[in-house]
Amino acid sequence: MIDVLVVGAGFGRDFLPLYQLHPEVARVGLVEPDAARRRATADAFGLDADYEDLDSALASGTWDAxxxxxxxxxxxxxxxxxxxxxxxxxxxxxxxxxLDDIARVVEAASGASGAYMMMETALYQREFLHALHLRDTGALGRLGYLSGAHIQDLDGYAPYWMGYPPMRYATHVIAPLLALADARVESVTCLGSGELLPLHRGDGTNPYPIESALMRLSTEAPLTAQVTVSFFENARSYQEGFNVYGDRGALEWPSVEGDAAIVYSAGPADGARGGRGIRREEVHAPDRTDSLPAALAPFTRDGRYRPPGGRPEVTVHASHGGSHPHLVHEFVSAVVDGREPAIGARRAATITAPGIVAHESAMQGGRMLEVPAY
Ligand SMILES: NC(=O)c1ccc[n+]([C@@H]2O[C@H](COP(=O)([O-])OP(=O)(O)OC[C@H]3O[C@@H](n4cnc5c(N)ncnc54)[C@H](O)[C@@H]3O)[C@@H](O)[C@H]2O)c1
Incomplete structure (x- = not known):
């Protein structure tokens, strides 16, 4: 059994019940500098401890993870x-x-007694798990092209998002593409697009609301991924998805989040006409809950949770394709088993660095730049 500390009660709130329910977790604590938010969250969930800042929590001598x-x-x-x-x-x-900070984390993680994991939701979304299944059963054939887009309107978000370089948050697209191709990004060229309104410019160092990159992957046969991240001045509803194209089949992300994905499969070439027959099927990717503890499995979908001590029920949001229980279970299991988590520091670096280099490319007018190997 381990004790887990959650830091930040915004998105972090969705993870508190999952840790409380995990059979290998004993105590759950919270760090949150906003006093009112800290109090309200600790009361609502019946947490075992709460702290104003991370330093005092670490100085307490408790908490394993x-x-x-x-x-x-x-x-x-x-x-x-x-x-x-x-x-x-x-x-x-x-x-x-x-990149310098990636190197610092990779170095610290390689010498640390505790595990490191980047909590990449895109690697446990149901559509991604389905695409992996299609790849592994041969339904996609040989991959020929990948693409993806993270489109989110950050107008009205916290001030620190203003002017944020989109490609420095490209992991949700890059992670599934690299996993499907079993590759890293060798080089990247990227262009900025659009113009930030003055109220969205932040410190003014990034001029682009949208960035779009072409990435050369490290596979033996040439393979290219196109990655777009869009944060402002784009009237398109939210999307955090990818498309994968092989010579036998393909999967396209739902054009509206929550709708069916589209799976294509090519019939045999019969020489009688130009182009193979391509079948198109709408598919609701299944939840893959077999690997989850029974208490967590229901929370791949929105659900209700009754915190300890007879407290009133709270809603648990299952955004990001049902990935949250999988992330919690993988992290807790890795810590309990004393093994490297599925998304350890080098893999996290391999996912994060291409976007950082892509933004640099955009700032240099689209120059093709090498991405470090980790
Ligand atoms: N799909 C995903 O993986 C996904 C989705 C949403 C957010 N995120 C990430 O999760 C993180 C939190 O997102 P959010 O939307 O809740 O952010 P947020 O800006 O709302 O902040 C979260 C909380 O952290 C607290 N906080 C501020 N400074 C702190 C500090 N120094 N130490 C501890 N807590 C501090 C804030 O008071 C707030 O309650 C971000 O890094 C964001 O990028 C990831």
Whole structure:
């Protein structure tokens, strides 16, 4: 059994019940600097402890594992502090926003006694798990092209999102593409697109609301991925998805989140006409809950949870394709078993670095740049 500390009560709130329900977790605590929010969250969930800041939680001498869900700018220093304290550390994406900081985390994780995991929701979404199944059963054939887009309108979000370089948050698209291709990004060219309105410019260092990149993958046969991230000035509803194209079959992300994915399969070439017959099928990807503890399995979908001590029920949101229980179970299991988590530091670096280099390419007018190997 382990004790888990959740840091940040925004997105972090969705993870508190999952840790409380996990059969290998004994105590659950919270770090949250906003006093009113901290009090309300600790009361609503009946948490075992709460702290104003991470330092005092780490100084308490308790807690085996820490899950960071603080704003992006804190991820690196908080990760280093957690690993340095000898505890396991899970971090919300992105791992870092600079190559130097990726290197610092990779180095710290390689010498640490506690595990590191980047909590990439896209690697446990039901559509991704279905695409993996199609690939592994041969239904896609040989891959020829991949693409994906993360489109989110950040108008009205916290000030730190204003002017945020879109490609420095590209992990949700890059992660599934690299996993499907079993590859890393060798080089990237990227262009910025659109124009940020003055109220969205932040510190003014990034001029682009949208960035679109072409990535050369490390596969033996040439394979290209096109990745777009769009944060402002785009009247398209939310999407965080990918498409994968093979010579036998393909999967396209639902054009509206929550709708059916489209799966294509090619008939045999019969020489009688131009182009093979291509079948198109709408598919609702199944939830793959076999690997989850029974208490967590229902929470791949929105659900209700009754916290300890007879407290009133709360809603648990199952956004991001039902991935949250899988992430929690993988992190907790890795810590309990003393093994590397599925998304350890080098894999996290391999997923995070291409977007950072892509933004640099966009700032250099689209120059093709090499991406470090980890
Ligand atoms: N699909 C995904 O993987 C996904 C989705 C949403 C958010 N995220 C990531 O999760 C993190 C949290 O997102 P959010 O929307 O809740 O952010 P947020 O800006 O709402 O902040 C979350 C909480 O962290 C608290 N906080 C601020 N500074 C802190 C500090 N120094 N230490 C501890 N807590 C601090 C804030 O008071 C707030 O309650 C972000 O890094 C975001 O990028 C990932």
């Amino acid at each position: 820490v899950h960071l869900l603080s704003p992006v700018r804190f991820h690196v220093e908080q990760t280093l502090a957690v690993l340095d304290s000898g505890r396991a550390c899970a971090s919300a994406v992105p791992m870092a926003t600079e």
